[in-house]
Amino acid sequence: MFYETIRHAGGASEGGASESHALMLLRRAQNRGFGAEATLNGGASIRWTRTDLTTRKSVPRSITLTPETPIGILSDATRARLSLIGLGDARHVLTADSRHIVAGDTVIPMGETARLRARRLVAVDSQGRVRLTLAARLGLLAHDHIQIGGPGGFAMCSCGLTTNARTVLAADDVLRGHRRAVTARFVESIDAAYAAVISSR
Ligand SMILES: [Zn+2]
Known part of the structure; x- marks a missing residue:
């Protein structure tokens, strides 16, 4: 089970999400091209922007999935x-x-x-x-891609990827893009058998 926090124009709303609902949210985010990132606690954060129809401005939106039992440190x-x-x-x-x-x-x-x-x-x-629970799988993925800062715009991912960007913020962007890409690959890799097992509970 996950807690699902949705941030929208009116503030935030919270609710519970089963594993299969959480997987559906991740797959939907993937189909819509939203950025999803696995988090160390075994959850995920999904971010996108939408255009406000009256002001024509783009406004940020997000869904945060937090496991009921955060997975904590994995030795x-x-x-x-x-x-x-x-x-x-x-x-x-x-x-x-x-x-x-x-x-x-x-x-x-x-x-x-x-x-x-x-x-x-x-x-x-x-x-x-x-x-493995979905939280364990997300947490393992996040633990494989921890960002390590360096001097200036140098940053490194614990998987070995490095970037030498012009600024710290630009380096953060590169590494965030990388984490989103590995999360997208992970969501794509979840097979029908696993999805069926978690939705049969
Ligand atoms: Zn990495």
């Missing part, structure tokens, strides 16, 4: 486990004395399995299939 170990689970075919196994996730050849111990579930990074369906 390297957690990211590695999530990446494994993201490959698919992970299962939640119940035995007499354990409840753990098996992803490929890797067993995720009971305590860590419980933490991943409590943090809403993974979801388990009634058949024991484990998937």
Whole structure:
């Protein structure tokens, strides 16, 4: 579940958004050419402008998606486990004395399995299939593209991309454009199977 904050002419309105609604918003933003950016908390911010019909001025609009359980800091170990689970075919196994996730050849111990579930990074369906939540996927993406400032108009993304722009603001624009591009690719990469699973809940 996400909180959805919509900023419009009259102020802001808030509501809840299911994972499938959040995905629909991201896909709609993509189709309309709006800029969407995954955020470190596992949400996303969608921004666009529209022209006010009376004043003919363009006015900013935005939708912010915030996970009900923000994903917080992801350690390297957690990211590695999530990446494994993201490959698919992970299962939640119940035995007499354990409840753990098996992803490929890797067993995720009971305590860590419980933490991943409590943090809403993974979801388990009634058949024991484990998937990453949309918040986990957005958060992982955002963690791969953290902006690191440098002197003047130099800026770097944690993925390795660098820019040497004329000003700090211009460098920020380049990196924001990059994050929007990777978020757009991510939204495009979400397959029908994942979309079906999150909307069947
Ligand atoms: Zn990057």
